[in-house]
Amino acid sequence: MKIGVDIGGQHVAVGLVENDNLIVDKSELYSAEDREHIEDAIVEKIVREINEILEENNITMDKIESIGIGSPGTISGGSIVKAGNLGLKDFNLLDRLKEHFDKPMHLRNDGKCAALAEKAYGSLKDYDDALFLNIGTGVGGAAFLGGKLLEPKRYSGFEFGHMVIEKDGIECTCGKKGCFERYASIKSLKNKVTSALNLEGDISGRYMRENLLDMNNPEINKIVNEFLDSIVLGINNLIDIFEPEIICFGGSFSYYEGTEIFENYFKSKYYALNGRFNEGEPPKLVMATFKNNAGIIGATID
Ligand SMILES: [Zn+2]
Known part of the structure; x- marks a missing residue:
């Protein structure tokens, strides 16, 4: 089982995923206050939602193979180089998440993540x-x-x-x-x-x-x-x-x-x-x- 994270323009969503099956997911909208310190808000939401979704479904972290994250904007390695819609620039998200999770993690542009799902299992x-x-x-x-x-x-x-x-x-x-x-x-x-x-x-x-x-x-x-x-x-x-x-x-x-x-x-x-x-x-x-x-x-x- 893997964890998928989708950083959107309006919310952060997290799900437990087995191949093409989204077993369960949850999301949190950004508040006006979140937008004033968007980097911290994104990290806080991802950490909280992952911990909650595991707890609510009685799943321990050792059952999770990896954590994959999709974000809008330009991505390089573990960083969001620029995401204009969220006002993010040179934000090393994976470094911040490594303080909380000891799992293989990867970050990719959100449009490309969605495209990969359709190519692997869906319409494409x-x-x-x-x-x-x-x-x-x-x-x-x-x-x-x-x-x-x-x-x-x-x-x-x-x-x-x-x-x-x-x-x-x-x-x-x-x-x-x-x-x-x-x-x-x-x-x-x-x-x-x-x-x-x-x-x-x-x-x-x-x-x-x-x-x-x-x-x-x-x-x-x-x-x-x-x-x-x-x-x-x-x-x-x-x-x-x-x-x-x-x-x-x-x-x-x-x-x-x-x-x-x-x-x-x-x-x-x-x-x-x-x-x-x-x-x-x-x-x-x-x-x-x-x-x-x-x-x-x-x-x-x-
Ligand atoms: Zn433009």
Whole structure:
């Protein structure tokens, strides 16, 4: 049995994982105060949640093979070099966790963790050349070529969310302007929808999906269409570069499977591009098998 940790933009989640099975998990949201000392808050939450989940399930630490952690941003060794959404820079997380746990530990970008789970056990299992796009608080992702995950060696490579899709566009936490994730993340959609409807407070992605996206409301219709256009624009760039057989969507966007927004609006925009694929069909579209759990499951894969 392994422990998987998923450091998200809104919370830290920990789970007990056996291969593709997330046996049990728990999570803690960041408070406003946590965000003022985010490094300590992340360490505290991981340590507390791991200890609690073991205790609650009557499992001792000697049953645990390893602890794998997924984090947003650029990762190098045991450090989070930069995670703009969380305001982290040069934070050696594994050194801090070694003070608490004597286990093999590894750290990897969260989008790549989720992609590895889908490749090993989920929607991408039978494909060699695949793209995974995690659309949630930000936009992360990964590419597989010939069955192998492409991993950056020098810079923050394969950070699809920071590909510029609009010249002089909206400022991004990475320092550039017009990044893909400023237009195509669920967070960007939520900000626009809540401000159009004059809503305040914390609204869940699920509540928005089920109650707020009324396509008969012209303002919402426009916002949703622009959001979907941005995703299609971004994946078109990625298709030209990586030539995948299949594209898998993870993160909160994967819960749009079966909705009118995905099945009708999104797919018609995507398949309208058919003409450009001289040799047949465009890459297949699938949703992540493990939805938002892909990060925790994939964090445990070495
Ligand atoms: Zn950016």
